[in-house]
Amino acid sequence: MCVSGTTVPCPENRFVNQTRLSTAPVDHPGHRRHRDAPSRREGGSSVLPPSIDAPLPTRKGAAHPPVRGSLEDLAVRGHPWLWFPRALEAQFNEETLAVRRRFLLICCLLGMLGIWFGTTQARLAMPDITSRSLHLVDTYLGVLVACVAAVMITPRAWRRVWHFESVVFLCATGLNLIMIWAASNSRADGAYTQSAMVIGPVMFVCIAARLRFAWSLVCALVTLLGYMLAMRGHTPAQQTVIDSIIKLQVLSYAYAVVASYTLEYRERRNWVLRKLQEQHRGALQAASERLRHLSVRDPLTGLYNRRQFDGDLMAACQAAAASGEPLALLMLDVDHFKRYNDAYGHPAGDACLVRVAHVLARVAEAHGGTAARLGGEEFALVLHGRHGPGARAVAQALCEAVRAEAIEHGASATGPHVTVSVGVALATGAGGAQPQALLGTADRALYQAKDEGRDRIVLMPVDAEARPRLEQPADDAVGVDAGAPAEPAESPYLRAIDKGLWGLRFDGDLERRYRKHDLDDRRKLLGLTVMVGMVLYNLYLFISQDMFPDISATVLQTQIGLSAFLVAVAWPVYSRKRLAPMLYEGVFCGGTSLVAIVFACVLSQSRETTTLAYIICLVLVPMFSGVGARQPFRYTCVPAVITVVAVVLFFKPVGPMQEMVYSRSVLQIFNITVFTLILSYSLELGARRTWLLGQIDRLQSEALHQTTERLRCLSVQDPLTGLPNRRQFETDLLRLWREGAQDHHPVGLLIVDVDFFKLYNDGYGHPEGDRCLQRLGGVLREVAKRHACLVARLGGEEFALLLPGGTAAEAQALGQAVCQRVREAAVEHRHSRVARHVTVSIGAASLWPRRIADRHQLLKVADKALYKAKTAGRDRVSVVDEERGQAVSSRDLTGGPAASAASA
Structure with a gap:
């Protein structure tokens, strides 16, 4: 018997990696059909342990392609149409219902507050239709309040996600249609500038409210088509403003709809990955639990094996030493088992050991003991709190139960049936006993029982001198704690989540890891965004020359020169690897801020009223930084603030009309910039959370895989x-x-x-x-x-x-x-x-x-x-x-x- 309690490394077997682990539960030895009996499909008849056929779950690939429409299939193929199969779609909606409902309710209330605020601005821009528009708005607000109340009192069983989705959609789309109707029926110049407010509600529902992509797309299309069909200018200047607003709507709506698609796709993707992670983790945990069970069980009898016995015996000795209660160890040996094998063969010998194990398991369960197979035909039973008479009674019950099985043994010199000899070691008093001393005493008692004629019980107390201080068990002894566990590797990430991510910054080394985890991808994205952004921005200026005819040549020359300068600065930075993340982000942030300053300064030289309406396009600068380039929130704030400040400082409107147009443009720039910052904050918050969860999942999966592999080896x-x-x-x-x-x-x-x-x-x-x-x-x-x-x-x-x-x-x-x-x-x-x-x-x-x-x-x-x-x-x-x-x-x-x- 191995008395050291140590564990041997995983066996070197060239086929061991092909072993597959059983998903079937391991039966207790006391069950009628023993788990080591061959299954009917295998056609066997001898008592042998089952093969381990079921594969472990794996995160890399699969033996077979995933079932179409399953979570694995969605993770591999994606879900570009933003729709899951019926069952998964219902589960997704059910799990996101409560959060979406609360969030959309808040957005709906904010939207109605925005409608009320917008009507106060309409009085100044469209004084000729104020009464009619206000009456229409009041009526519409009443309808919205009734819809919200109806959805709120809907019974829980009838609630659906689309209820509040439709209310938010009606809030934004109805407001836009009312504004378009009012502007189209007004002849005031301010009405056409005011009509640019239709951009705000679409941006709100797509970005702030995160309306589902289908609803967002319909809202944008209805607003754009309604505006293009209804709005007609009464003067050339009014028509120029309308054409410019249409262009700005196309760009803004495209940006908002893409953002809506991205946000919903990420939400659905994260849900799919989270469900897959839960499935993988559950499967791995179940496999680990099964393997842990197998690793401490004897393959033939299903009793605890020697590895678990060593740990349990050490724990029992420690508990007895601490409490002062007695402890008994029974060692039993099947009498003349060698002769049994010689006479009946090894398969019959295995069946005999299984039946003896069943008896031992029943006795252990009845008397609160722990049974184990030590090896061969030897078994052990640990009894807590048993003095000599109690231990003898248990041993006697065990011997009688084995005799009652009446297992034929014609080669035995003791009797016609299988019998057992039992040696009992007794440790009493507060001193406890060493596991080594208990084992040695029980072994001597067992041999004395065999020398005296077998089929009998011998009790022997542990010597007082054999009770030294208890030693600690080996670190890898199964079932026994070996000191305080080390802190899990994922603890820093868990602490970061518990602390909250609202500050968008991690502590210490975690922030550095986050910045460097996708540094090369960020470098490539920022470099590509610079090139594409300059091309698109210059193209938009070229097709908008009618809005600033007095300085169009100056604007184009300045913008082309600025673009060439920015490309010349950005190229050597983004073509080099392994620079500091701050340098990559800082160059892009500085470039977009410079564009806002220079462009605002040049446009401020114009004296045309249409130019004041055109400056709304400056919102594309922070939009391009925060959403197009996905810059961190604090970097997006710099061009956003600089854009608003530059518009306020550089432009000096002349006359009431220009002041009104200017005030409308500044308000639009401010609103859209706020939406951009909200989206930038949300994107970075989501990216940081996704990274943390990914790191936690990776580390936990690695630890679970290591534990599972170790248990697989032990099993x-x-x-x-x-x-x-x-x-x-x-x-x-x-x-x-x-x-x-x-x-x-x-x-x-x-x-x-x-x-x-x-x-x-x-x-x-x-x-x-x-x-x-x-x-x-x-x-x-x-x-x-x-x-x-x-x-x-x-x-x-x-x-x-x-x-x-x-x-x-x-x-x-x-x-x-x-x-x-x-x-x-x-x-x-x-x-x-x-x-x-x-x-x-x-x-x-x-x-x-x-x-x-x-x-x-x-x-x-x-x-x-x-x-x-x-x-x-x-x-x-x-x-x-x-x-x-x-x-x-x-x-x-x-x-x-x-x-x-x-x-x-």
Whole structure:
């Protein structure tokens, strides 16, 4: 028995990465159908652990293309039409309903407040129709209030997202149509300048209210078409203003609709990714939980394995030492189990151990104990708070329950049925006991019970001197905490989210990481935006010359020269990599601010009233910075503030008409700039949150994957030797059998049994027996690596070697190599009846999967060969060659002089 409590690294197996993990729950040993029984579809009959067939979830690719319309499909293909399949669309709307409803209610109230404010401005711009327009606006406001009230009192079960979407849409679209109607029926010059206010509501619903793209698009199109059809100027100057406003509407609406599409697409994309992350995380957590369960369970019996037992025993000793309560450890051994295997075969022996494990599990559950399989036919039961009489009563109940199973054992010298011997170690008092002392005492008590005739119980108290201070368990002992855990890697990101992102700045090193995470992409985007922006801006100036006829040549010359200067400055900056992020953003911010200053200064030289209406186009400067180039909010504020200040400082209107037009233009510039800053803030807030969540998800997924991989290794690893365990062996056998049937090649199997290992344990003790098995495991691992085969520990002193494509001759050569290497290891065995060192007997078989459907037949044939080798004198290889599915020959291959002498 391994008394150190340490865990061996994940076994080096060249096929281990192909292992797939079961999604089926692991049954408790007490269930009627044991989890190690082969499934009906596999057609097996022997008691073997199931293969681990279900794949782990993975974030990179998939074995099969995703189902069309699923979350995986949407994540891969995208959703450019902003619509999910019916079921996902309903789920998306349901999960976003509450937040959208509150947000749109606030936007609707703000929109109605804006309508009221707009009517006060209309009195000055359109004095000839004020009474009619005010009456119409009041009526419309009343209708909106009624709609909002109706939606608010709608029962929860009837609420839909589109209810408030439609109210906000009606608020903006109705207001625009009323303004267009009023301006088209007025002859005042101010009415045409005032008509530019139709840009504001569309910007509001697209950016501030984040109306769904379909509603935003309809709102923009209805407003634009209504304006183009209804507005006609009564003078050339009025028509020039109308044409300019139409151009500005096209640009502004295109910008607003694209922003609406982007915002909705990002919202839907984030929802899809978040749902996928929840699915992946749930699947990984479920897989980790299953693997954790498998990693602490014995593959054959389903009881706790030795790894978990060591941790539980340490925890029990610590608790007993702290509370002063007694602690009992029961160790039981199936009497004459070696003879049982020899008489009935290993498959029947496995079935016997499973039934004994069921009994032990029932007794442990009834008496509040913890049961485990230590290895081979040895089991243990930890009992808390039990003195001698209580522990004896539990042991007696266990012995009687095993007898009641009436498992036939004709080779037993104790009785006709399977019985068990039990050794009980008792630790009492506040001093507690060391796990090592408990194990040693229980082991001595067990051997005393066996020496006295078996099928009995021996109690033995732990010596007082065997109670030193409790040591801490190994760090990787399963089920026991090993000190305070380190802070998770995602903690800084979680703290940033908890602190809030409203300041748009992280603390310390987190801000530097955020700035550098997409630095190269930002450099390319800013450089491209400079080039495209200059082309579009100059083109817009060229087609708008009628608005400033007195200085059009000066404006064009100045703008072309400024564009050339900005390109000359930006090119060397954005063509160089690894500059500071602040430099990239600062150059763009300074360039847009310079454009606003120069353009406002040049336009202020004009004396035309239409120029004062045209200056609304200056809002494109901050719009281009904050939305087109996606600059951070604080960088967007600079050109936004500079644009508004430049318009206020440079322009000096002359006369009441110019003052009215100027005031309308400044108001529009201010409103649209505010919307731009809102959108810029929202975009950066969303980008920072998305980055934080992405980093958290990445780090948590990595940690979960590492934990899952570690548990996967533990679930297919023998705790003592570090070799693959019975569970992994069954998986490899199934895979090789399928490959052999597909590729038409045989599969070879060697079952290795340590000769007279029971005598070794009796003579040297179980700790030395465990060390012997560890050394043999290292020998077998070395041989398997050299001969490109798979090795596993089946249980107790039995090991297996799988030989892909192995014929009988190759299995024979491999068996001889194993025997030779074991002899060369020269592990002393004074109690052996074959040699003075440890030897092994090997049963080998080679079958063709295309001829035989049941892979377990290979195990049966190899098991028969093993007993033939043991019957013939041990320390040899017995090979069974079943060419074409029929037995042809059986050869006993004795190795070494020592074996020959012993046989003689």
